[in-house]
Amino acid sequence: MKIAIIGAGVAGSIMARGLADVPGLEVHCLERIAPGEHAESGTGLNIGPNAVQALQQTDPELAQRVAETSFGWRSWRVSTMGGQELMNLKLKDIAPVDGWRLRWAELYRVLREAAGDSIRYSCTIDAVTPKLDGSGRLDIAFTEGGRRKALTDVDLLVAADGRFSQVRTQFRGPVNARQVGVAIFRLLVPDTTGGLIDDYEQWFNGPNRLLGYRVPENSIYMSGTFPIPVGGEIPEEMKTPEALRHAFTPADGQLSDQGRWLVDLVSHPAVELHWARLQESPLCLREEGVNLLYLGDSSNGMVPTLGQGATQAVESTCAAVEIIRALAAAGQHDPALWLQAITRARQDRLRFVMDFSMEASDTLLAGADPVAGTAKKTEAPFQASLARLYNDYGVPEGLLETV
Numbered sequence: 001m002k003i004a005i006i007g008a009g010v011a012g013s014i015m016a017r018g019l020a021d022v023p024g025l026e027v028h029c030l031e032r033i034a035p036g037e038h039a040e041s042g043t044g045l046n047i048g049p050n051a052v053q054a055l056q057q058t059d060p061e062l063a064q065r066v067a068e069t070s071f072g073w074r075s076w077r078v079s080t081m082g083g084q085e086l087m088n089l090k091l092k093d094i095a096p097v098d099g100w101r102l103r104w105a106e107l108y109r110v111l112r113e114a115a116g117d118s119i120r121y122s123c124t125i126d127a128v129t130p131k132l133d134g135s136g137r138l139d140i141a142f143t144e145g146g147r148r149k150a151l152t153d154v155d156l157l158v159a160a161d162g163r164f165s166q167v168r169t170q171f172r173g174p175v176n177a178r179q180v181g182v183a184i185f186r187l188l189v190p191d192t193t194g195g196l197i198d199d200y201e202q203w204f205n206g207p208n209r210l211l212g213y214r215v216p217e218n219s220i221y222m223s224g225t226f227p228i229p230v231g232g233e234i235p236e237e238m239k240t241p242e243a244l245r246h247a248f249t250p251a252d253g254q255l256s257d258q259g260r261w262l263v264d265l266v267s268h269p270a271v272e273l274h275w276a277r278l279q280e281s282p283l284c285l286r287e288e289g290v291n292l293l294y295l296g297d298s299s300n301g302m303v304p305t306l307g308q309g310a311t312q313a314v315e316s317t318c319a320a321v322e323i324i325r326a327l328a329a330a331g332q333h334d335p336a337l338w339l340q341a342i343t344r345a346r347q348d349r350l351r352f353v354m355d356f357s358m359e360a361s362d363t364l365l366a367g368a369d370p371v372a373g374t375a376k377k378t379e380a381p382f383q384a385s386l387a388r389l390y391n392d393y394g395v396p397e398g399l400l401e402t403v
């Protein structure tokens with residue numbers, strides 16, 4: 001059977017490796033960038049304990065390789081820019097393992113190297129054409145290193161081509177994303193804090209929030225958010241060094257040592273911030289009548305508030321790999337059945353994670369009170385949702401027996 005995966009990001013690389021050695025499967029993962037070109041992903045990210053557990057279960061060797069390039073994400077501390085602590089959560093109190101914090105480019109490097117020859121680089125997709133014979137198969141025309149090629153009679157197409165998925169746009173049109181009304185910027189800088197910043201922390205001045213943590217290779221990843229008009233662009237005047245200093249400095253001017261380092265950094269005229277807006281895409285896992293699976297951001301672009309984007313890409317892919325491997329081993333080679341099982345395993349889980357990430361963004365919205373909002377996050381209902389988030393990562397028990 002022929003499997004085509006478009007995109008060798010988080011989801012695509014894990015999928016390519018996970019299926020490459022399944023007897024009877026021929027896996028082609030088509031990635032648009034050139035080999036070794038991970039530089040565009042220049043910031044850091046934190047991966048939740050749910051993805052760590054999922055990868056340890058599905059591919060322990062790969063989990064070990066990622067762990068070796070990461071620091072442990074052990075705590076989640078929240079305070080005001082002035083230094084008042086509002087929350088200090090230990091992840092081990094909620095999940096049996098810590099999360100990871102690492103450089104994005106390193107994650108891509110490790111995952112792509114581990115997928116080996118299954119990934120074909122410098123490929124652009126020219127056309128994806130479903131067959132008209134009712135088989136659900138597709139033909140893919142693409143250009144590889146400047147030469148036109150084709151994969152015909154593809155039994156399963158996995159669109160792992162990210163938030164702005166070309167495949168999804170072809171089948172569903174441009175994504176109508178839900179805007180939240182929050183601007184976000186991020187950057188990765190050398191660690192000159194002298195130990196002020198280490199594990200994952202957030203600092204609030206009203207709804208304006210900074211977030212930062214140390215990642216390998218002596219760097220600090222940080223990101224900032226502030227409210228903007230819902231649906232509007234980010235006003236240019238809010239991006240100036242003066243506006244940023246003002247946004248993150250309390251009215252009384254009192255900053256903690258951490259706060260001062262962060263404000264000096266984001267308001268430095270030479271610093272280059274990457275800007276985006278918090279947004280969520282409609283959830284979709286597959287198309288009817290064609291063997292097409294959306295995986296990762298192409299399926300569930302979500303707000304990054306709980307650090308679950310890449311985390312869910314890992315979790316969903318581990319579930320998909322486990323399901324396909326188990327069904328193939330049991331002699332089930334019908335991709336429509338695989339898709340049915342994957343959809344059933346992931347639909348409700350992804351809806352929960354997207355809704356919970358949105359709910360947790362309350363403290364970032366215009367007019368929010370971060371002290372009251374953070375206090376709510378220490379209470380039983382939020383903590384119970386967090387326990388569900390970090391621990392309900394697997395394929396639901398008994399699901400495969402009902403396929």
Ligand SMILES: Cc1cc2nc3c(=O)[nH]c(=O)nc-3n(C[C@H](O)[C@H](O)[C@H](O)COP(=O)(O)OP(=O)(O)OC[C@H]3O[C@@H](n4cnc5c(N)ncnc54)[C@H](O)[C@@H]3O)c2cc1C
Binds near residue numbers: 304
């Ligand atoms: C500001 C911000 C902060 C974030 N922080 C976190 C965090 O801390 N923790 C977390 O878990 N997540 C975080 N995320 C989300 C995370 O980065 C994504 O959810 C994750 O990368 C999704 O993985 P993916 O495999 O679906 O897509 P991607 O990793 O985006 O991979 C898509 C791949 O497809 C390739 N591609 C795209 N189009 C084509 C095409 N037409 N043909 C061939 N190849 C193609 C791309 O080159 C890329 O390699 C953050 C996102 C943002 C924007």
